[in-house]
Amino acid sequence: MEWSEPVFSGVWRDDTRYPQVTHIERVARSEGESGDWPDWVAPPLVERLVARGITEPWSHQVTAADLARSGRDVIIATGTASGKSLAFVMPAVEAIDAGGTVLYVSPTKALAHDQLRWISDLEIPEVRAAVYDGDTPAEDRRWVREHATYVLTNPDMLHHGMLPRHGAWSCFLRRLKYVVVDEAHHYRGVFGSHVALILRRLRRICARYRSEPTFVLASATSGSPGESASRLTGADVIAVTKDGSPRPAMSVALVEPELTDLVGEHGAPIRRTAPSQAAEMLADLVHEGMRTLVFVRSRQGAEVVALGAQRILHDRGEPDLAERVAAYRGGYLASERRELEEALRTGVLLGLASTNALELGVDISGLDAVLITGWPGTRASLWQQAGRAGRGGGDALAAFIARDDPLDTYLAHHPAAIFGRSVEATVLDPENPHILDPHLCAAAQEVPVTRSDFALFGPSTEERLDTLVRKRMLRRRPRGWFWTSNERASDLADIRGAGGSRVQIVDTASGQLLGEIDEAASHGTVHPGAVYLHQGETFLVDDLDFDEGVALVHAEDPPYSTWARDTTDITVRRTLRSQTWPSGAVVHFGEVQVVQQVVGYLKRDVRTGSVLGEQPLDLPERVLDTRAVWWTLPADAEQRLRGQDVPLLGSAHAAEHAAIGLLPLLATCDRWDIGGVSTSVHGDTGKLTVFVYDGYEGGAGFAERGYTAARDWLVATRGAIADCECEQGCPSCIQSPKCGNGNEPLDKAGALRLLDAVLEEGGECPQDVDGP
Ligand SMILES: [Zn+2]
Ligand SMILES: [Zn+2]
Numbered sequence: 001m002e003w004s005e006p007v008f009s010g011v012w013r014d015d016t017r018y019p020q021v022t023h024i025e026r027v028a029r030s031e032g033e034s035g036d037w038p039d040w041v042a043p044p045l046v047e048r049l050v051a052r053g054i055t056e057p058w059s060h061q062v063t064a065a066d067l068a069r070s071g072r073d074v075i076i077a078t079g080t081a082s083g084k085s086l087a088f089v090m091p092a093v094e095a096i097d098a099g100g101t102v103l104y105v106s107p108t109k110a111l112a113h114d115q116l117r118w119i120s121d122l123e124i125p126e127v128r129a130a131v132y133d134g135d136t137p138a139e140d141r142r143w144v145r146e147h148a149t150y151v152l153t154n155p156d157m158l159h160h161g162m163l164p165r166h167g168a169w170s171c172f173l174r175r176l177k178y179v180v181v182d183e184a185h186h187y188r189g190v191f192g193s194h195v196a197l198i199l200r201r202l203r204r205i206c207a208r209y210r211s212e213p214t215f216v217l218a219s220a221t222s223g224s225p226g227e228s229a230s231r232l233t234g235a236d237v238i239a240v241t242k243d244g245s246p247r248p249a250m251s252v253a254l255v256e257p258e259l260t261d262l263v264g265e266h267g268a269p270i271r272r273t274a275p276s277q278a279a280e281m282l283a284d285l286v287h288e289g290m291r292t293l294v295f296v297r298s299r300q301g302a303e304v305v306a307l308g309a310q311r312i313l314h315d316r317g318e319p320d321l322a323e324r325v326a327a328y329r330g331g332y333l334a335s336e337r338r339e340l341e342e343a344l345r346t347g348v349l350l351g352l353a354s355t356n357a358l359e360l361g362v363d364i365s366g367l368d369a370v371l372i373t374g375w376p377g378t379r380a381s382l383w384q385q386a387g388r389a390g391r392g393g394g395d396a397l398a399a400f401i402a403r404d405d406p407l408d409t410y411l412a413h414h415p416a417a418i419f420g421r422s423v424e425a426t427v428l429d430p431e432n433p434h435i436l437d438p439h440l441c442a443a444a445q446e447v448p449v450t451r452s453d454f455a456l457f458g459p460s461t462e463e464r465l466d467t468l469v470r471k472r473m474l475r476r477r478p479r480g481w482f483w484t485s486n487e488r489a490s491d492l493a494d495i496r497g498a499g500g501s502r503v504q505i506v507d508t509a510s511g512q513l514l515g516e517i518d519e520a521a522s523h524g525t526v527h528p529g530a531v532y533l534h535q536g537e538t539f540l541v542d543d544l545d546f547d548e549g550v551a552l553v554h555a556e557d558p559p560y561s562t563w564a565r566d567t568t569d570i571t572v573r574r575t576l577r578s579q580t581w582p583s584g585a586v587v588h589f590g591e592v593q594v595v596q597q598v599v600g601y602l603k604r605d606v607r608t609g610s611v612l613g614e615q616p617l618d619l620p621e622r623v624l625d626t627r628a629v630w631w632t633l634p635a636d637a638e639q640r641l642r643g644q645d646v647p648l649l650g651s652a653h654a655a656e657h658a659a660i661g662l663l664p665l666l667a668t669c670d671r672w673d674i675g676g677v678s679t680s681v682h683g684d685t686g687k688l689t690v691f692v693y694d695g696y697e698g699g700a701g702f703a704e705r706g707y708t709a710a711r712d713w714l715v716a717t718r719g720a721i722a723d724c725e726c727e728q729g730c731p732s733c734i735q736s737p738k739c740g741n742g743n744e745p746l747d748k749a750g751a752l753r754l755l756d757a758v759l760e761e762g763g764e765c766p767q768d769v770d771g772p
Contacts, residue, residue, distance in 0.1 A: 220380030279308025584634030651750030
């Protein structure tokens, strides 16, 4: 307390120095609550743990371990470094002692190897732990299958290797007692939906071998962990959320960089960038002798922060301190990386700016301060990053520095969204037919699908199986649905991809492959004439060939940037659910078809942002069948707003942009995962309508979450627009970097009036609710 408080006051509470601080939250120290070793844990394990410094378990570890041992599927959702592994290792070791086996699944190979070390270091003879992933040598695989009792793998290996070849694993599967799903919050969106189906396939295969393993999930804290875990596993999962581990007191500042005199699109004011703000704060912290880690979104950003802080320290006549600041660029050798981490830990280095490459599996902790530039996506990530601060039980300092987008603006002004009860849910949708279909095929190849599997794969299973039979992918026989092809059915699902084809970007001069993007995204970024940036170098696109899946580019640095313009049409295919609000506004959720076409691009002067000209383009339409949430304005409110000269289209468009920006507050998605359309009169609703849709075939669960949390979402959307001090709209509120319409028309004041009309508590209640 005594050392950080004055520094803290000096650094962040001097109003003349940081007027940008919008809020300071003091998170109290927690002493922690320990428990007794459960009496079923064998003494040798306790001895090993005690020898490693774990003298007694925390209460949440005991609660979760007891639940798992009693056969309850459980998720343990507690803070960073709260020792979640111990909770599943206790029952796992006991089960192995009794002749059982354990399967551990993690999203990354690196994490599986970390866990392997942890387990192996316990040196319990019966626990024969081994990693089984794509890198496991062929000659070792057989040993793992036949002799390992604790197998560590990832969803990819389960999907392509273990499940299709379950016969070779029969001995292991027959004795399987626990399935541990670590870092479960990583399984979200399309990837999460794939993993949900892989886990269902695993449960089905286990049933075939007459084992019924208990699922133990570990996750960062989230909105409704029990619900998310149940959706991920298809089982009824109970959540343990009361964290019994101690944590240091922490002060967390929220920072919103100020508007500058610079102007951007349509004369909008530009904020000082988050990295520039971070550089200044880093220089001040380093000056105070505080070991500080700065998390930045990009490598270039990390360089900007480090160079900026060095320059400030030089200018202040502190060149020695400037030398103790560095950027962590990634791509280092393991030894270089450890050296850098060690330098920071020991204080040789005082300031380090890094991308979140440090986030998973690497142990840098015990720092004085952490700066986080830009919202890291989820509250879990924020706390994971902030949790690096807190040295030797001393007070820790963290700051979140907002970038100029609506979500960051909102958070900088609504601390409760960060420090209060979490509303952020890990979202996934295993019923998406585009994801379900290939997994039903894979399941049928593993063991023919029967009616008894319907409950596992969801209510649409029979309909999907019929469709697959019509498409001649499966055959129906008296004993079930069969996969009869010689192909590997698991190849049908690309579990880490967005689905769809890819386009390669090739430099014609050198023949070098610069990168690869989804075909869907290629229309807007590598159309003919587009300026394409690659690692700081500028290229011009000569040709985009969808048949060959290639975009040809050459190095050139024109004095302009390019911005694609597109047209988007959306058609309602089926309304699945609706809710009518007191204002008469109706919110819907359902299936839509989105037809998008890039029709041209604008050239903008790089320095001034002024438009130099517009070029038409002739690219094919793209059709996306997906799911959307949409809301309509009641006719009387529309008339009223018209009477008050509120420009409806610009207002709806502005509200749409901000709503897209704010959805990640409630669903674990990125604004790039979703799209939107707004019209003053839509053909299918006959009313002013704003749509927000999932940017993936069949949907990914984000729009559905928008529907279930619609009121919170639109209230937050209104808040983000109102909180931004700009007058006409700027990137922090209603302008969007991905607008296909060049951010026109947009009306900030009108958007507030429109959202007020939608959110109004009074008003008449109309009867027009469509859909079943
Ligand atoms: Zn603004
Ligand atoms: Zn737009």
